[in-house]
Amino acid sequence: MYEIVEGFLEAIRLIVTLDPNVMAIAVRSIIISLTATIIASLFAIPLGAAINFGTFPGRKSLINLIQTLYSLPTVIVGLLIFLLISRVGPFGFMRLLFTPTAMIIAQTVLIIPIMTGLTISALSGVDPVIRDTLRSLGATKLQFLTNVIKEARFAILATVAVGFGRAISEVGAAILVGGNIAAASFASSTRVLTTAISLETSMGNISQSIALGIVLLVIALGVNLAIAAVQHR
Amino acid sequence: MIELENVSKYFGDTRVLDGVTGKVNRGEIFAVIGPSGSGKSTLLRLIDLLDTPTGGTIRVDGTDIHTEHEKSLSVRRMMGMVFQKPAVFNATVAENIAVGLRFRGADKNKIDARIKEALDLVGLGGYGQRRARTLSGGEMQRVALARAMVIEPEILLLDEPTANLDPVSVAMIEDLVVRINRDLGTTIVFSTHDMYQGQRLAHRLGVLMNGVFAQVGTPREVFTLPASREVARFVGIENIVEGVVVSENGTSAVDAGGIRIRARSPFGAGEAICLCIRSEDIRIAPAIRGRRVFDGNILPGTVTSVVPRGPFSKVTVDCGFSLSSILSWKKVDDLNLREGREVVVSFSPESVHVVRRE
Numbered sequence: 001m002y003e004i005v006e007g008f009l010e011a012i013r014l015i016v017t018l019d020p021n022v023m024a025i026a027v028r029s030i031i032i033s034l035t036a037t038i039i040a041s042l043f044a045i046p047l048g049a050a051i052n053f054g055t056f057p058g059r060k061s062l063i064n065l066i067q068t069l070y071s072l073p074t075v076i077v078g079l080l081i082f083l084l085i086s087r088v089g090p091f092g093f094m095r096l097l098f099t100p101t102a103m104i105i106a107q108t109v110l111i112i113p114i115m116t117g118l119t120i121s122a123l124s125g126v127d128p129v130i131r132d133t134l135r136s137l138g139a140t141k142l143q144f145l146t147n148v149i150k151e152a153r154f155a156i157l158a159t160v161a162v163g164f165g166r167a168i169s170e171v172g173a174a175i176l177v178g179g180n181i182a183a184a185s186f187a188s189s190t191r192v193l194t195t196a197i198s199l200e201t202s203m204g205n206i207s208q209s210i211a212l213g214i215v216l217l218v219i220a221l222g223v224n225l226a227i228a229a230v231q232h233r
Numbered sequence: 234m235i236e237l238e239n240v241s242k243y244f245g246d247t248r249v250l251d252g253v254t255g256k257v258n259r260g261e262i263f264a265v266i267g268p269s270g271s272g273k274s275t276l277l278r279l280i281d282l283l284d285t286p287t288g289g290t291i292r293v294d295g296t297d298i299h300t301e302h303e304k305s306l307s308v309r310r311m312m313g314m315v316f317q318k319p320a321v322f323n324a325t326v327a328e329n330i331a332v333g334l335r336f337r338g339a340d341k342n343k344i345d346a347r348i349k350e351a352l353d354l355v356g357l358g359g360y361g362q363r364r365a366r367t368l369s370g371g372e373m374q375r376v377a378l379a380r381a382m383v384i385e386p387e388i389l390l391l392d393e394p395t396a397n398l399d400p401v402s403v404a405m406i407e408d409l410v411v412r413i414n415r416d417l418g419t420t421i422v423f424s425t426h427d428m429y430q431g432q433r434l435a436h437r438l439g440v441l442m443n444g445v446f447a448q449v450g451t452p453r454e455v456f457t458l459p460a461s462r463e464v465a466r467f468v469g470i471e472n473i474v475e476g477v478v479v480s481e482n483g484t485s486a487v488d489a490g491g492i493r494i495r496a497r498s499p500f501g502a503g504e505a506i507c508l509c510i511r512s513e514d515i516r517i518a519p520a521i522r523g524r525r526v527f528d529g530n531i532l533p534g535t536v537t538s539v540v541p542r543g544p545f546s547k548v549t550v551d552c553g554f555s556l557s558s559i560l561s562w563k564k565v566d567d568l569n570l571r572e573g574r575e576v577v578v579s580f581s582p583e584s585v586h587v588v589r590r591e
Binding site: 127129130132133134135136137138139140143147150151154 | 283318332333337384390
């Protein structure tokens with residue numbers, strides 16, 4: 001019990017003094033997961049729109065498949081990307097294994113299904129009368145799409161937040177393809193909040209783990225508060 | 234301007250429209266009236282290219298709008314539509330109204346000027362910067378009307394635009410519809426289940442029933458000379474009596490359950506018909522024996538009910554079949570009308586409209 005209290009106090013000190021090690025890991029986590037979220041958005045939002053407004057055979061099954069992939073285990077994604085980019089894999093020549101890029105790829109793949117699915121929900125949630133109104137006002141196909149997305153902007157923003165939350169909080173893929181490396185340079189290190197917590201805890205550095213855990217929580221909470229603030233404006 | 238030729242629309246096995254034929258002339262207000270679920274909205278959606286007909290042709294200025302796909306955007310841009318459910322974009326009122334103009338690539342100065350004009354037109358001057366979602370239903374519907382009008386459509390389609398609104402908003406929208414048509418010459422097609430609204434606003438109306446126009450004509454024609462028993466019932470004719478045409482000394486007469494009624498009808502002897510008599514045309518008098526000065530239908534009967542209706546009372550008399558009349562409260566008191574009282578009912582042959590019974 002004493003250890004936990006002491007660890008907690010030490011964690012507060014690390015955060016308040018902006019401990020360089022903790023901050024570096026936090027900033028790296030944000031950069032990697034934010035990049036993954038942006039890339040995933042570029043795929044998931046247009047894909048979600050195409051599936052929502054498209055009429056093609058197997059549309060319902062595809063939506064079901066996407067929804068099933070919401071619970072895609074992170075280690076499975078990690079394993080898949082690992083196999084693809086390891087030395088013997090088809091993309092081994094790119095030397096991506098144990099780099100931040102590999103982590104971005106893994107997180108992107110991980111969150112595309114949930115972001116696509118939630119985009120479909122967001123767009124299908126737009127009032128049919130609004131859609132009819134856009135068409136009756138003489139919208140071209142592109143004007144129609146951009147305006148429906150605009151109308152669903154808050155729900156889509158929430159989708160992005162969910163994607164970011166899942167990316168920054170996952171540990172399985174990050175450790176498999178990132179390797180939790182603390183290299184000399186910031187850019188080639190792959191130690192992020194989740195992998196660091198995992199490592200520090202196993203090494204008995206409870207205070208370090210708690211500090212990193214608090215930072216992770218604050219980031220997740222901050223993103224959601226920011227989204228809520230925009231939605232209620 | 235708009236020609237409908239045998240237009241049909243099925244949703245699965247449900248036939249919503251089953252051969253609608255009619256024509257809307259340039260510059261007129263045309264009302265599509267009919268009971269709920271008769272396909273009024275579907276017809277307007279087909280005209281606005283929001284749905285595809287199962288069969289038939291819709292032509293706008295001679296263009297078959299559902300086959301000439303390369304023209305569909307330009308055809309749709311000739312039209313504006315307001316829907317039954319007030320719906321606004323999640324933006325300011327001004328941004329809502331600007332949408333159609335922005336789609337057409339209008340420049341900012343023109344958009345600003347038009348928004349101001351449109352807001353003044355619908356009585357929402359100064360509302361430009363308000364969030365549209367915070368408005369009342371009636372105000373939202375006026376924004377929807379302004380949004381459809383800024384693009385200066387040649388045809389304005391209104392799908393039950395006042396169905397869910399308060400009486401003040403209804404009066405305001407009705408007034409706008411008349412002014413838009415009169416001042417801008419816009420052809421207006423609107424649907425309503427309120428036959429009196431159809432009567433107030435329309436130059437001509439089409440009664441949509443069982444998937445077809447049961448009758449198309451001026452409000453006066455439809456209300457006084459309904460084409461069928463269903464139309465008669467829909468336009469509020471309360472006395473519909475079944476009978477058979479018989480000849481009687483060269484004048485037209487109808488046998489209604491053993492009672493002779495004089496009426497003018499184009500039908501020959503032996504034809505099954507319905508007599509349509511408006512309540513306002515039926516008089517009720519005390520049963521006094523003596524000379525008959527009135528050269529029409531005079532039927533003795535017994536009052537079966539007296540029901541208040543607004544400032545009037547509806548008095549129903551059984552004279553072999555039921556007939557209802559509308560009387561002022563004072564008249565009801567003067568005649569001492571109550572259940573069981575013996576009276577005579579009278580109406581002229583001219584006030585009887587005869588339709589074929591199907």
